Amino acid sequence: MSDRAAKGSPTLEDVAREAGVSRATVSRVINGIRNVDPEIQQVVRQAIADTGYIPNRAARTLVTRRAGDVALVVSGAGEEGAGAGLPGDPFFGRIAGGVVGYLRPRGMYPVLMLADSDEARRQVVGHLRQGHADGALLVSTHAADPLPRQLAAAGLPAVLFARPARPAPVSFVDLAHQDGARLAADHLVARGCHRVGTVTGPLDVLASQDRLTGFRDAMARHGHPYVPAAEGNFTLDSGEAAMHRLLAEEPALDGVFVANDLMAQGALHALRETGRDVPGDVAVVGFDDSSAALACRPALTTVRQPIEEMAAEMTRLLLDLIETPGRRPTSVIFEPSLVVRQSA
Amino acid sequence: MSDRAAKGSPTLEDVAREAGVSRATVSRVINGIRNVDPEIQQVVRQAIADTGYIPNRAARTLVTRRAGDVALVVSGAGEEGAGAGLPGDPFFGRIAGGVVGYLRPRGMYPVLMLADSDEARRQVVGHLRQGHADGALLVSTHAADPLPRQLAAAGLPAVLFARPARPAPVSFVDLAHQDGARLAADHLVARGCHRVGTVTGPLDVLASQDRLTGFRDAMARHGHPYVPAAEGNFTLDSGEAAMHRLLAEEPALDGVFVANDLMAQGALHALRETGRDVPGDVAVVGFDDSSAALACRPALTTVRQPIEEMAAEMTRLLLDLIETPGRRPTSVIFEPSLVVRQSA
DNA sequence: AAGGAGCGGGAGAGCGCTTTCCGGTTGTGT
DNA sequence: ACACAACCGGAAAGCGCTCTCCCGCTCCTT
Numbered sequence: 039m040s041d042r043a044a045k046g047s048p049t050l051e052d053v054a055r056e057a058g059v060s061r062a063t064v065s066r067v068i069n070g071i072r073n074v075d076p077e078i079q080q081v082v083r084q085a086i087a088d089t090g091y092i093p094n095r096a097a098r099t100l101v102t103r104r105a106g107d108v109a110l111v112v113s114g115a116g117e118e119g120a121g122a123g124l125p126g127d128p129f130f131g132r133i134a135g136g137v138v139g140y141l142r143p144r145g146m147y148p149v150l151m152l153a154d155s156d157e158a159r160r161q162v163v164g165h166l167r168q169g170h171a172d173g174a175l176l177v178s179t180h181a182a183d184p185l186p187r188q189l190a191a192a193g194l195p196a197v198l199f200a201r202p203a204r205p206a207p208v209s210f211v212d213l214a215h216q217d218g219a220r221l222a223a224d225h226l227v228a229r230g231c232h233r234v235g236t237v238t239g240p241l242d243v244l245a246s247q248d249r250l251t252g253f254r255d256a257m258a259r260h261g262h263p264y265v266p267a268a269e270g271n272f273t274l275d276s277g278e279a280a281m282h283r284l285l286a287e288e289p290a291l292d293g294v295f296v297a298n299d300l301m302a303q304g305a306l307h308a309l310r311e312t313g314r315d316v317p318g319d320v321a322v323v324g325f326d327d328s329s330a331a332l333a334c335r336p337a338l339t340t341v342r343q344p345i346e347e348m349a350a351e352m353t354r355l356l357l358d359l360i361e362t363p364g365r366r367p368t369s370v371i372f373e374p375s376l377v378v379r380q381s382a
Numbered sequence: 383m384s385d386r387a388a389k390g391s392p393t394l395e396d397v398a399r400e401a402g403v404s405r406a407t408v409s410r411v412i413n414g415i416r417n418v419d420p421e422i423q424q425v426v427r428q429a430i431a432d433t434g435y436i437p438n439r440a441a442r443t444l445v446t447r448r449a450g451d452v453a454l455v456v457s458g459a460g461e462e463g464a465g466a467g468l469p470g471d472p473f474f475g476r477i478a479g480g481v482v483g484y485l486r487p488r489g490m491y492p493v494l495m496l497a498d499s500d501e502a503r504r505q506v507v508g509h510l511r512q513g514h515a516d517g518a519l520l521v522s523t524h525a526a527d528p529l530p531r532q533l534a535a536a537g538l539p540a541v542l543f544a545r546p547a548r549p550a551p552v553s554f555v556d557l558a559h560q561d562g563a564r565l566a567a568d569h570l571v572a573r574g575c576h577r578v579g580t581v582t583g584p585l586d587v588l589a590s591q592d593r594l595t596g597f598r599d600a601m602a603r604h605g606h607p608y609v610p611a612a613e614g615n616f617t618l619d620s621g622e623a624a625m626h627r628l629l630a631e632e633p634a635l636d637g638v639f640v641a642n643d644l645m646a647q648g649a650l651h652a653l654r655e656t657g658r659d660v661p662g663d664v665a666v667v668g669f670d671d672s673s674a675a676l677a678c679r680p681a682l683t684t685v686r687q688p689i690e691e692m693a694a695e696m697t698r699l700l701l702d703l704i705e706t707p708g709r710r711p712t713s714v715i716f717e718p719s720l721v722v723r724q725s726a
Numbered sequence: 727a728a729g730g731a732g733c734g735g736g737a738g739a740g741c742g743c744t745t746t747c748c749g750g751t752t753g754t755g756t
Numbered sequence: 757a758c759a760c761a762a763c764c765g766g767a768a769a770g771c772g773c774t775c776t777c778c779c780g781c782t783c784c785t786t
C-alpha cells in the first residue's frame with residue numbers, strides 16, 4: 039500500500055497482485071461477467087477494498103467504446119426567438135431533473151451542451167463523435183433545428199424532447215397538446231363561459247399550433263365555431279400584450295385559454311389593469327403547471343405537462359437505443375392533466 | 383478511405399499513413415506541441431481533413447490523465463430545506479449558463495451531477511475520482527454541506543459558489559451581500575422611507591445573515607437603530623407570510639427590503655391583499671434581479687447579482703486550479719448593483 | 727474406462743493516443 | 757574548420773482496461 043501510494047491510484051494490476059490472481063479475473067469479478075469461484079471472488083473484493091481501487095474510466099471506455107454517459111443538448115437557446123432559453127427557463131431545470139433522476143441510479147451523468155449557433159452545433163456533433171457521450175438528449179427551442187438531422191447523419195443515437203418540425207426518423211417524447219387544450223376548453227365550457235378566446239404561443243412552434251387547433255376543435259364541438267386568438271411568444275410581456283389585443287377584439291370575453299403559464303401571468307396583469315376580476319369576470323386557464331402558475335394571484339388553473347416523467351422516458355429511450363443500436367425510432371406521447379386552482 | 387470506412391472512424395495511424403509521416407508527427411501537429419515543418423503541417427492537416435479524423439477522447443485521457451471537462455455539482459437540492467433546488471430554480475439555469483459560456487470556447491462541457499443525499503455525494507466523489515471530470519464546481523443549497531470537505535479530502539480541485547458555512551481551504555466566488563443590502567437601505571432612505579422593515583432569508587444561510595446585518599448596519603448609519611425583520615425561506619409563500627407578520631408588528635411600514643425576488647413577489651401579494659399601494663404606501667426592494675422581478679406588478683426594484691459573471695469566474699478559477707494543482711485557494715467577491723424599477 | 731463437453735482461470739493482444747528517447751540534419755560560435 | 761547545440765521526425769513504450777484464446781481440470785456420457 040505504501041509503495042503504490044507514491045505512484046498514483048492503484049490499477050487492476052495492483053489488485054490482481056494483491057489478490058494473487060490475474061488481471062482478467064479481477065476484471066471479471068468487477069464486471070460480473072462469467073462465473074468466478076465464489077471464494078476467489080471474495081478474495082478479489084477484499085483486495086479491491088484494501089487497495090482502494092477505482093476503475094479508470096478512460097481505459098475502460100477506450101476498449102469498450104462506451105463513454106457511459108449521455109449529452110443533454112439544449113439547442114437554439116440564445117438565438118432570436120422565444121424564451122431566454124437556458125437561463126431562467128424553469129423548463130430546463132425540470133427536464134434536467136428528470137434526466138438526472140433516471141440516469142443516476144445507473145451511475146451515469148448528463149453532459150450539458152448548448153447549441154445556440156451553427157458553430158456551436160458543429161462543435162456539439164464533433165464532441166459527441168469524439169466519444170464524449172454515447173448519445174444525445176435533444177431539447178430544441180427552435181422549430182427548424184437542423185441538429186436532429188445532423189445527429190442522425192453522424193449516426194449518433196438521439197432522442198428529442200418534442201416532435202421535430204420536419205419529420206425525421208428520430209425517437210422522441212411529446213405531450214398530447216391537443217388533448218391538453220381540450221381539457222382547458224371543456225373546463226371553461228363547464229364553468230359556463232360563453233365568450234372564449236385564446237392566447238397562443240408562437241405559431242411556428244408545433245406545440246403552439248397543436249394547442250390552438252386542439253382548443254378550437256374542442257370549442258367547436260361545444261358549439262363555438264369561432265374562437266378569437268392572439269399570438270404571443272411564450273414570454274410574460276407578450277402574454278400581456280396579446281391579452282390586450284384579445285380584449286380589444288372581444289371586450290365581453292369571459293374565458294381565456296393561454297398557451298403557457300408565463301403568458302397567462304401576463305394576461306392576468308392585463309385583465310387586472312382593465313379592471314376585470316379573475317375568475318369572476320374572466321376565467322383563465324394556463325398551460326405547463328410551471329412555478330409561474332403558483333406565483334399568480336389568483337393561482338392559475340392550468341394544464342399540467344409531466345415534464346419530469348417525459349424527461350425520464352426520453353432518457354430511457356436513449357439508453358435503449360445505445361444498448362441496441364439497430365433499434366427503430368420510437369415515440370412516446372404523454373397525456374396532460376388539468377390542475378384546477380383559483381383562476382378558472 | 384473506402385477500406386477504413388469499414389473499420390469505424392479513422393485513427394491517428396490512418397492519418398499518419400495518409401500523410402506519409404509518423405503518428406507522433408500527426409499528434410504534434412494536432413496538439414501544436416513542438417515545432418513541425420510548416421510544409422509537413424500542411425500535409426498533415428490535409429490528411430486529417432481527407433480522412434475526417436476525429437481524435438479519440440478516451441485514448442487521450444488515458445495517457446494525459448485529463449478528462450477535459452468539469453463537473454457541475456448541485457448539492458443538497460432535494461433535501462429538506464428551502465427552494466425546490468434544481469427544478470424550477472432559475473438560479474441554476476443562470477449559473478449553468480455562465481459556466482457553459484466560459485467553458486464552451488475552450489471546448490469543454492460540464493457534467494451535471496446532483497448530490498441530494500449522502501449516498502449521492504459518495505457517488506459523486508467516486509465518479510470524480512474515476513476521472514469523469516477534472517474538478518468540480520459546487521453549488522450548495524445547504525449551509526452545512528459536507529461535500530466541500532469530501533472533495534478536498536479526495537484531493538479533487540473544486541470551487542464553490544458562495545462562501546462555505548464552515549471555513550475550509552477551498553476557492554470560492556461570492557457576492558458582497560452586505561453591500562447589496564446597503565444599496566437597498568440607501569435607496570429606501572433616499573426615497574424618504576421612515577418606517578422600514580425587512581424580510582430575511584433562512585438565517586442558517588450565510589447570505590441571508592449577511593443581507594440582514596448589512597441592511598441593519600446601513601439603516602443604523604441612517605439613524606434607524608431598530609429594523610423589524612421577519613424570516614422567510616426564499617419561497618414565494620414564505621415571503622407572503624413573512625410580510626404579513628411584518629405588517630402586524632409595524633402597520634405603518636413604508637418601506638421593506640426583501641432578501642430575494644421570489645419572496646418579494648409574495649410580499650407584494652400580501653401588501654395588495656391588505657390594501658396597500660406599492661410604491662405609493664410601501665416601497666419594496668428585492669434581491670437577485672431574477673426573472674421574478676420582471677414578473678411582478680409593479681416591476682421590482684432589486685439588487686442585482688451578476689450570477690453569470692460569477693459562474694464564469696468560478697469556472698475560470700477551477701480551470702486555473704486544474705492547470706496548476708499546487709495553487710492556493712482564492713476567493714473572488716463580486717459587487718452587486720441596484721436595478722431601479724417601479725416598486726421603489 | 728475412454729472420449730468429450732463444460733467450466734474456471736491465465737496469458738496476452740490490443741483499444742488510440744502521448745511522449746520520451748534517439749538519430750540525423752542544419753545552424754552557430756570561436 | 758570543428759565541436760557543439762538546436763531542431764525536427766520516427767520508433768516504440770506504455771496509459772489501464774477488456775476480452776479472445778487457450779489450457780487444464782472435473783464430470784458426465786456411452
